[in-house]
Amino acid sequence: MGQTKVNKKIAIYGGAFSPPHIGHAITMENIIRLFPCDEIWVMPSADRLDKKIGVNRNHRLKMLDLFLRDFFPRPKVIIQISRVELDRPKLTTTYETKIELEKQYPNYEFYFIIGADILGDIKQKWVRGKKLFDTANFIVIKRPCVAMPRSLPSKLTILDENVIKDDTSSTFVRKLLSQGFLGTPYITNEIANYIKNNQLYQ
Numbered sequence: 001m002g003q004t005k006v007n008k009k010i011a012i013y014g015g016a017f018s019p020p021h022i023g024h025a026i027t028m029e030n031i032i033r034l035f036p037c038d039e040i041w042v043m044p045s046a047d048r049l050d051k052k053i054g055v056n057r058n059h060r061l062k063m064l065d066l067f068l069r070d071f072f073p074r075p076k077v078i079i080q081i082s083r084v085e086l087d088r089p090k091l092t093t094t095y096e097t098k099i100e101l102e103k104q105y106p107n108y109e110f111y112f113i114i115g116a117d118i119l120g121d122i123k124q125k126w127v128r129g130k131k132l133f134d135t136a137n138f139i140v141i142k143r144p145c146v147a148m149p150r151s152l153p154s155k156l157t158i159l160d161e162n163v164i165k166d167d168t169s170s171t172f173v174r175k176l177l178s179q180g181f182l183g184t185p186y187i188t189n190e191i192a193n194y195i196k197n198n199q200l201y202q
Contacts, residue, residue, distance in 0.1 A: 023168030095128035120149035
């Protein structure tokens, strides 16, 4: 029997996106420009064993909608928001997400976008991390001043050449917001107004 044809190559961009900012947009632009894929699925995460997200899912989904409308009104690849982790009725893990996606879309090939700074944590700190490390496809965008770990997944694509590098973090943006700043230009005016009107990150 021949191999089942892969219908689509999907890049999964997971994160809290609390709030979504210019660094997220730069990562996605790098993927669109340098990694041949059919779609990008932006996947806001639910609470995990190691992290509880303070802003509820509805606010984060609304901000992501504004984010995509502002930064990617006419993208060269399809970009959609995935609720796979948000709709899971328990604490979420990336390994469970991988299994669920592969079961639901058996002819798709999934690639998980991950930061070089947490690549070394997968095997030791993540739930079913070794299994994920050995079997999942990963995309890493090299970041300034972040060293790559010695042990790397076998199914790893490293984007380095022609990458736009940015070190903006949601933690940094939330700190600005908590100090009374609008958060621009790291977030769009629409997201800044949404945060202000809903009194988030105070």
